[in-house]
Each structure stands twice: as structure tokens, then as C-alpha cells.
Amino acid sequence: MLIELRDICKTFGPVRANAGISLAVPPASVLGILGENGAGKSTLMKILSGFQPPDSGSIIIDGEAATIRSPADALARGIGMLHQDPLDFPPLRLIDDLILGSRGPLRPDRKKAAREFRELAVRFDFDLDHEAYVDSLTVGERQQLEILRLLWLGARALILDEPTTGISLPQKQKLFATIRLLADEGMTVLFVSHKLEDVESLCDRAVVLRQGALVGSSEPPFDTKRLVELMFGKEVPQTPRYKIPCGETVLAARGLCLESLRLQIKDLDLEVYAGEVVGLAGMEGSGQAIFLASCAGLERAVAGSVCLDETDMTSRSHHDFKREGVAYLPAARLEEGLVPGLSLEDHFILAEGKRGLFIDRREAEREAVSRIASYNIKGRPDSPVESLSGGNQQRALLALLRDKLSLILVEHPTRGLDIESTIYIWSKLKERCSQGTAIVFISSDLDEILQYSDRVLVFFAGRVSPPLSAEDLGVEELGRLIGGKGWERFEASATAETAEASHV
Amino acid sequence: MSDSRALKPLFQGAAVVLALGLTTLVLLATKAPPLAAYVNIARGAVGTVSVALDVLVAWVPLLLVTSGLLVTFTVGLWNIGIEGQITFGAIFATWALRSFQGGAASGAIDPALAIALSVLAGMAGGALWAMLVGALKTFGGVNEIFGGLGLNYVATALNLWLIFGPWKRPGVASMSGTVPFDKALWLPTINEQSRFAPIAVVLALVAIAVVFALIQGTYFGLRLKAVGKNPKAAYLLGIPTWQYTMASFAICGILAGLAGAVQVTSVYHRLIPSISSGYGYMGLMVSMLVNFSAAVAAPVALFFAALNVGSIQLPITLKLDSSLAGVLQGTLVLFVILAEGARMRFMKKGGRKA
Incomplete structure (x- = not known):
């Protein structure tokens, strides 16, 4: 035919x-x-x-x-x-x-x-x-x-x-x-x-x-x-990155094993430091999403541990992670991050998590107006979130974050957004970094991974590369790794390590 | 967008006309005079003071269950188990009244206190039965519709067993229910003949007002809404979702139990086999008709109560069955929902062209 x-x-x-x-x-x-x-x-x-x-x-x-x-x-x-x-x-x-x-x-x-x-x-x-x-x-x-x-x-x-x-x-x-x-x-x-x-x-x-x-x-x-x-696409010239000195360990995954219907991740080790940005690269469904979810208490590990600031958080709930200053921003903004049918103001009230009986609507509106202004959201306090554009929904998600956070986990921070929103979202995220917040994000945009990360983890069918310095990594090499090529060198070094270890 | 919103009353008006039209067709098919039937219903509902008060008597349980259902609908749940929750409220209230009977007669306990405690017992009973549905859903993965439906039958069976077993009338058990309570334990009515208890009306109005305020103005209500509209996002926003689900079941159960207790203490003064009288299902219809908003629930529930009471005379005057009210109510709900669906399609098409 x-x-x-x-x-x-x-x-x-x-x-x-x-x-x-x-x-x-x-x-x-x-x-x-x-x-x-x-x-x-x-x-x-x-x-x-x-x-x-x-x-x-x-x-x-x-x-x-x-x-x-x-x-x-x-x-x-x-x-x-x-x-x-x-x-x-x-x-x-x-x-x-x-x-x-x-x-x-x-x-x-x-x-x-x-x-x-x-x-x-x-x-x-x-x-x-x-x-x-x-x-x-x-x-x-x-x-x-x-x-x-x-x-x-x-x-x-x-x-x-x-x-x-x-x-x-x-x-x-x-x-x-x-x-x-x-x-x-x-x-x-x-x-x-x-x-x-x-x-x-x-x-x-x-x-x-x-x-x-x-x-x-x-x-x-x-x-x-x-x-x-x-x-x-062609390799783009890198815009100069401003380096933020890294602080203490915020997140530590040790020997983490994760399983989903389609793949297994074995013995993943990663330490994330305060103020650092770690990019998770890979084709969708290569394991990066379940890893990110496991760092937020949304996915149970089969083995291994997740520690926040040296507190063992393995198999604790997402709300416990939240209390420790971890925020998770899902890729499906309207399906998982926001509540369609509720207004921006409603979302700010919910995110604040205030105790009390009656909502002070006048104060809530004042608060909403100020957040909308400071995050440059095109919308009004009473706008239903589903009426916002993708970029504004993402801004709203950022505006919902609490002031003091130790770790932000983001799935596809700028997917579907125009250049202006992309730059804005990252300027807000980098602002957080300068305050000592660490960021781990997933992206399928290689330029985004290379431009904004300090270190990169590549996922391929459940295999995870060691952390690679984004500065030394080119688009082409990253693309090859994502496509499943050039993984032998990690294995070689891993076997060498094991060999060394067995010698000792 | 603004265009289609302006169209909403048009579609709803059409729904009412269609519902009346279909009911008229049903009447014509049975060779009954439609106009006479409608006049009869109207007269039966507001013709005399006595029937008008009967409408209020029917309004109370209907408004109570509707208030409760609005809470469970807010969190996105179909609480079909409401019938069983009414029945359980009635059973608990009866149990309490029976145990206070001796004490009230000998003066050991103030009758007013006994009634109050019995009503509270009824509320606890309804809440218990509702939370069982909630627990089945949360911890057992049983959909609340299946769980509720199953527990309705259990509640009915338990009710019958009590009436024909442990609580049967001396001598012979009867479908007419348990032995009536002492008059001292009746909820005070305006006069001896009437079943109209002003306190019950006040309770129902307070219930709908509280539910309205809860959903509109409180943190609790806003969180319920969030859980109902998007549980996943609500969870990520830090709301303990299953606890809120359970709380909404508890609130609905309390109000359904209250309805059952009111039926026992002020209307029947005893436990009868069909104590819930279908008010639970009717409450579901009212909730759907008002599009799950508390603002207009009270008048619509009043209208439904009027239709029910108004049609009681139909068998005598026109040799028609009183279920005609149900036909009208059912078609009304169907057509209003259908009209909303049609409006949505209409909007979508309009949007696509634009």
C-alpha cells in the first residue's frame, strides 16, 4: 500500500x-x-x-x-x-x-x-x-x-x-x-x-x-x-549563566529504587544543594517524572531513602514534605495544579492554608491583587483559573508558593509558554535560588535544560546518568544521551568503581 | 459568552413548558382533564390553611435533606445513601424516646430535654450511617453510590425488624409502626390536630442558612469546593482530602438524621416502616434542579412539597393517582438538566463558529 x-x-x-x-x-x-x-x-x-x-x-x-x-x-x-x-x-x-x-x-x-x-x-x-x-x-x-x-x-x-x-x-x-x-x-x-x-x-x-x-x-x-x-535544532550559543554559590544539602536520595508499570529505576543517588538548579532530561516517560514525584512524597520508593535536610522522609506523605518546605508544581496545570471553577482569589486563600471559620473576603482580595501584581498575572482576583492563558496559569502556580521554601520541584516549567513568559518564570525561579531554595525540574526542551541547570541528570528507559555539569554538556551530547546513545561510558566508570571497591 | 448566559432563562423557561407539556400528555393519555388536575393540585396545596400547613410539614424534611445533600454535592459526591441516613436518624431518635418514656412519665426527666436529646440522637444516627458510606469509600474503595444504595436496604431491613421484632406493638406487630409515644414527648405543634411544629420549620431554615454560609463564606466550604472540583490539585494545595470527604458525609448525615428525628417526633410520633417517605430521593431531585446551589433551594423545595401535598386529593376528586406529582417533578428535573445540556452544546457550536 x-x-x-x-x-x-x-x-x-x-x-x-x-x-x-x-x-x-x-x-x-x-x-x-x-x-x-x-x-x-x-x-x-x-x-x-x-x-x-x-x-x-x-x-x-x-x-x-x-x-x-x-x-x-x-x-x-x-x-x-x-x-x-x-x-x-x-x-x-x-x-x-x-x-x-x-x-x-x-x-x-x-x-x-x-x-x-x-x-x-x-x-x-x-x-x-x-x-x-x-x-x-x-x-x-x-x-x-x-x-x-x-x-x-x-x-x-x-x-x-x-x-x-x-x-x-x-x-x-x-x-x-x-x-x-x-x-x-x-x-x-x-x-x-x-x-x-x-x-x-x-x-x-x-x-x-x-x-x-x-x-x-x-x-x-x-x-x-x-x-x-x-x-x-542547531546548537544555540549559551547565554551567560550567573552562578549561585551552592549551600548545604537540601535533598538527598540514596539508593532510591522506583517502579512503574513500564520501567524500573535502580539505585539512584543524588544530593541537591541549596540554591542549585538540577535539570532532569529525557524523553517523556523515561523515569524522571516518578523520580520527581518521589522527591515530593507523591510516589513510594520500592527501596532506598529520601532525606530532606537530613530528616528521613521516606514513605512520608506529600503534606509532610510540604511542611518541610517542599513545593511540587505539576505539568498538567489545570488538571493537577489548579482547581477549575475557582477564582485566583480562592486559590490564594486555599494556598495560604489559614485556620479560621469565615473568610475575610476584603482582605483576601487585597492579598490577591498584590500577588497578581507582583507575579504579573493577566487576570483579576475573580477570574476563574481556567480562563487564564497557559503562561498566566503557570505564573499563578508560582504565586501560590509559600514565601520560605527549601526545595521547588517543577515539571515542565515553561511548556507551551511564549518567550516572554518563559523568561519571566525563570527569573522568578532564579530569584528563589538566590534566597537559598533549590530547584529540580523536568524539561524536554534541551536548551532550557542546558541554560538554567547547574547540573543535569539524563533519564533513558529508567537508566539514570550520574549528575553532569551543564556547562560541559553540549546540546548534541545531551541529545545523544536522551536518544539512548553514548551510555557505555557511565557503565564503564561504574564497573571501574565497583572493581576499585572490591579491591579495597 | 455573555450571549449564552442571557439565553439561560430562555432554556429554563422552555424546560418548564416542556415538563408541563409532557405531564399534560400523560394526563390526556389517561383521559383525565389536565386543567382540572392542575387546579386540583393548586387547591390541594394552598386552598385552606390546614393544607398550606401540611405543605410546610412536608417542606421541613425535604429542605433538611436538600441542605445536607448540597454539602456532599459540593465535595463531588452522590450521596444516594441519604434515604438510609434518614431512616437511621429516625431509628436512633425512636430508641432515645423509648428509653426516656418512663423517665418523662414519672417526672424524672424534663420532656423538653428528652425531646432535644432524642433529636440529637437522631442526628448522631444519621451521621453514623453516612460516615459508614464515607469509610467504605475512603478505605474500602467502594463507590459512594453503591455503598449508599446497599446501606439503604440494610437500614430499611433493620427498621422493619425493629418494628416487627423488639419494638412491636403489644399483642400483634403491625405495618402501622410502633406504639405512639406519650403526648409529652411530641414536638410541640400549633394545635392538637395539626402536625405543624414551628420549631421544625425554624430548624430547617437554620440548616439551609448554615449550609449556605458554610459553602459561601468559610474556609471549610472553599476547601470542600476545591476537593469536589479537583481532588488532585486540592491535595497538592495542602488540603487533607479524605478528611474533608468524611466531614461532608458527617454533615449530610447529621441533617438527614435530623429529618428522620423530626418525622418521628413531630409527624408520626412513632417509627413506621416507610419513615423516610422518599424525601431523600426527592432531595436529590431538588439539588439537581437548583444546580447544587443553596441560594434557591428553599423555595424550590417548598414548590416540590406543595406538589406532593397538593396531589393527595387527586384520587378522591379526579380518580387519579397521587403519583402525578412525581411525574411532574421528575419531568421537570429531566427537562431542566436536558435544557442545560442543550445550552452547552449550543454554546460550543456558537464558539466554534466564532
Whole structure:
């Protein structure tokens, strides 16, 4: 199947997710689609698989213009999408999960379906029992099930969205072998990933998206340096950083082990000093978010300890952390940080945490007016927070922080904000640093990581680099680490350390 | 935005017209004269002083449970268990009154004090039953709708067991309930025949006023709202969310228990099988109709009480079942919510074009 995308545009409010993307994918090939978070990969794939319509542009399948109205419509045309989180039915048996999506008679022929399922499984060497329940499978096996399901339903083109996240190495090898086999048989494959290595080892061609546009394409042998440049942009000259002398240890994580459904972090050690900024880099879902949450008492550690100012806070609640002067600013401002339906003034009252019965509204309004002014928020005390722009919501979150804090943990402090707000937010954060507050933040913007951090931790699939000095780190090297390249040197030094330790 | 807000009364007016229209259709389908039926209801509710006072008697429990439900709705909870909480309040009040009966007769305890303590016992009973729902939700992961519904049946069963078992009338147990209390233990009414107790009306008005002030003007109310609208953000803002959930259940239970106690002490003077009389579910309807705001709850509850009392005469005068009031109430709530949904869609479409 030859898939052509012509001038696809899609905007969400002010964000241009796809700004005129044209692309052709020939049959019997694997096309890699690279790009950092928010580059527009997912939007493009959702358009192709019928999840959302484009604002403009056309999809041409085998030379014929196609309007894809829904995912079922896409599948009927032979386009199947394998989602990052498998879209299956955990409480069902595999065979029922398979039959569910088929357009068959009222009474499906389970025997026939089971036979066909077994044949497919044998062909790809998948060890799946069709009478087992979906929730008994690993993420990798659920992926295999989903591939078989799409093939069984007659897919001739496959879109795979970040398929190597959360699966084991043998499963990954099997997945790649399967993809190769399918492509050789004539399947059109679109492979969306941010892992350079995966794309390099599997794809016949790779295109890079950046800020909604197709910025380049490359064929094997791939030039990693160039791909990184394309993904993250050219290296920008560093603005001079003003260094704040670091104080005592504010936060100490020792031998921290964390687990989520998809990944494990083992033995993470980090000390954060007063007045310091630590940036956590990595593709989304590489473990940095659960680490940040564990520093705020929002995520339980499997092993290891978290100490604040030498007080052991392991497995204490977030409110205990709050009392010790830790603030946590979530990335989903309106979903987790603010209360839609309440006004700015209400938020200031809540954040103050005053005891008492009746609210003195006049005083609350005075306080709100002064905070709004000092944080330069475009809004009034009675403005509902959901009516504010993203930048103003972020300013409001900062304005809610208490005056004396030892540690601020921020997820994506400037995501979706314009330059002016970005600079403002960081000037406020740096102001805190000069008062001795330490900041640990997550960002997928490499420039932001390098510009504002003193030290950087890189996360990749649950692996964590040792703290790296931001000054000595270039965009390209950081990009390579985020893409999973160049990690050997940490391992080498780690083994050397262990060797040394065993000598002593 | 301002346009659509101006449209709100229009949509609500349309809802009322549609509700009346549908009820009229139901009447026509049963070959009953619609106009006569409506006139009958109106006359049955305000035709004489006596029926007007009956409306107030029905208003009291309805307003009490609505006040309570507004608190649980503020924190985002569907307290379906309200019926059981009324029943439990009634059971606790009855238990207290029964134990004070001897003392009041011999003069060992002041009847007024006995009544007051019994009402407090009723409030404690309602709170207990509500907090059980809350505990199931907080610690057991049982959705408050399922927990509440289940506990409603438990409360009803317990009530029946008491009436036909330990508290049965001497001789033969009866659906008409337990033995009536001494007159000394009745909540004082304006005269011998009437069931209208001014104190009860005062209690109900105080309840809605307190709930209004609580939600509008206090730190507690603002935190409840925050928990209801976004528990995650509320938690990050430092609000102990589950404690606030429990507190809202307790408050609602206290008011539901009070309603049950009032039914026992001033209306029936005994425990009867259907002591909650469906006021809990009706309170849910009133809460939805007033869009969960305490400001207009009192008049709307009064209107619902009037519809209920007004339709009592229908079977006699027009050979219609008195459930007609329920038809009108139900369709009214449905159409008002539907109108709000339609308005939202209308707004969204308008916004997309702009």
C-alpha cells in the first residue's frame, strides 16, 4: 500500500501541531518518524489512523484520495495503528479481544478465529494462548496480540507508536524481526520513535519532525549527529549563566529504587544543594517524572531513602514534605495544579492554608491583587483559573508558593509558554535560588535544560546518568544521551568503581 | 459568552413548558382533564390553611435533606445513601424516646430535654450511617453510590425488624409502626390536630442558612469546593482530602438524621416502616434542579412539597393517582438538566463558529 500525505495541517488553539506536512511511504518499507515530544508525530499518526481529522490537506492511498473518518474506517482501508498503550480489553480472553473488532455475523465463529490466530502466532513465533486473559500478558505480549489482531483484520499498513517502550530486549528483537518480515512481504510500516538506535537499526528511511514541520529525511547509513541536530535544532550559543554559590544539602536520595508499570529505576543517588538548579532530561516517560514525584512524597520508593535536610522522609506523605518546605508544581496545570471553577482569589486563600471559620473576603482580595501584581498575572482576583492563558496559569502556580521554601520541584516549567513568559518564570525561579531554595525540574526542551541547570541528570528507559555539569554538556551530547546513545561510558566508570571497591 | 448566559432563562423557561407539556400528555393519555388536575393540585396545596400547613410539614424534611445533600454535592459526591441516613436518624431518635418514656412519665426527666436529646440522637444516627458510606469509600474503595444504595436496604431491613421484632406493638406487630409515644414527648405543634411544629420549620431554615454560609463564606466550604472540583490539585494545595470527604458525609448525615428525628417526633410520633417517605430521593431531585446551589433551594423545595401535598386529593376528586406529582417533578428535573445540556452544546457550536 502506498500512503501519501499531502500538506497536512492541524492546529490546536494557538499550537500548530502539523504545519503542512507532506510525506510518501512506499509499500514494502519501514519509515522511521523521529522527533522530540510535541514535534507533531502523534498528531500526524492520529490523522492517518482516523482518530482526528486534519484541518486541511489530503491522504492518498494507492493513488486514490481517501477520507478517513474513524479508526474503524482506517482499518477497513487496511491501516492499523499499534498504540503506545495497547488498546485492548484486559478483562477479556485473547480470542474475544481478537473477535471484538471484526465485522462478522451476529455469532462469531470462534473456532475459525482461534485456528487463524494460532496460524498467525506460529508464523511470527509468538507464544500466545488464545484462551488466556489479556491482563495476564506483559506489555510486549499485548503488543504482539495487537499486531496479530491488526493483521487478522486485514491491515496492509501498520503504524507503530513508540513500540519499544516498556518491553524487554528479546521481545524487542522479536518485534523487529516481525516488522522486517512484514515489510519484506509488502507491508507499509510507519515506525514512530524517539530512540535513534531503534530507527537506525530497523528503518529503510527516516524523517524528522520538529515543531510541526518535516525538517529533514535521511537514509541508511544514518548520520546520528545530523539526526540529533534535526531533532533538537542547531546548537544555540549559551547565554551567560550567573552562578549561585551552592549551600548545604537540601535533598538527598540514596539508593532510591522506583517502579512503574513500564520501567524500573535502580539505585539512584543524588544530593541537591541549596540554591542549585538540577535539570532532569529525557524523553517523556523515561523515569524522571516518578523520580520527581518521589522527591515530593507523591510516589513510594520500592527501596532506598529520601532525606530532606537530613530528616528521613521516606514513605512520608506529600503534606509532610510540604511542611518541610517542599513545593511540587505539576505539568498538567489545570488538571493537577489548579482547581477549575475557582477564582485566583480562592486559590490564594486555599494556598495560604489559614485556620479560621469565615473568610475575610476584603482582605483576601487585597492579598490577591498584590500577588497578581507582583507575579504579573493577566487576570483579576475573580477570574476563574481556567480562563487564564497557559503562561498566566503557570505564573499563578508560582504565586501560590509559600514565601520560605527549601526545595521547588517543577515539571515542565515553561511548556507551551511564549518567550516572554518563559523568561519571566525563570527569573522568578532564579530569584528563589538566590534566597537559598533549590530547584529540580523536568524539561524536554534541551536548551532550557542546558541554560538554567547547574547540573543535569539524563533519564533513558529508567537508566539514570550520574549528575553532569551543564556547562560541559553540549546540546548534541545531551541529545545523544536522551536518544539512548553514548551510555557505555557511565557503565564503564561504574564497573571501574565497583572493581576499585572490591579491591579495597 | 455573555450571549449564552442571557439565553439561560430562555432554556429554563422552555424546560418548564416542556415538563408541563409532557405531564399534560400523560394526563390526556389517561383521559383525565389536565386543567382540572392542575387546579386540583393548586387547591390541594394552598386552598385552606390546614393544607398550606401540611405543605410546610412536608417542606421541613425535604429542605433538611436538600441542605445536607448540597454539602456532599459540593465535595463531588452522590450521596444516594441519604434515604438510609434518614431512616437511621429516625431509628436512633425512636430508641432515645423509648428509653426516656418512663423517665418523662414519672417526672424524672424534663420532656423538653428528652425531646432535644432524642433529636440529637437522631442526628448522631444519621451521621453514623453516612460516615459508614464515607469509610467504605475512603478505605474500602467502594463507590459512594453503591455503598449508599446497599446501606439503604440494610437500614430499611433493620427498621422493619425493629418494628416487627423488639419494638412491636403489644399483642400483634403491625405495618402501622410502633406504639405512639406519650403526648409529652411530641414536638410541640400549633394545635392538637395539626402536625405543624414551628420549631421544625425554624430548624430547617437554620440548616439551609448554615449550609449556605458554610459553602459561601468559610474556609471549610472553599476547601470542600476545591476537593469536589479537583481532588488532585486540592491535595497538592495542602488540603487533607479524605478528611474533608468524611466531614461532608458527617454533615449530610447529621441533617438527614435530623429529618428522620423530626418525622418521628413531630409527624408520626412513632417509627413506621416507610419513615423516610422518599424525601431523600426527592432531595436529590431538588439539588439537581437548583444546580447544587443553596441560594434557591428553599423555595424550590417548598414548590416540590406543595406538589406532593397538593396531589393527595387527586384520587378522591379526579380518580387519579397521587403519583402525578412525581411525574411532574421528575419531568421537570429531566427537562431542566436536558435544557442545560442543550445550552452547552449550543454554546460550543456558537464558539466554534466564532
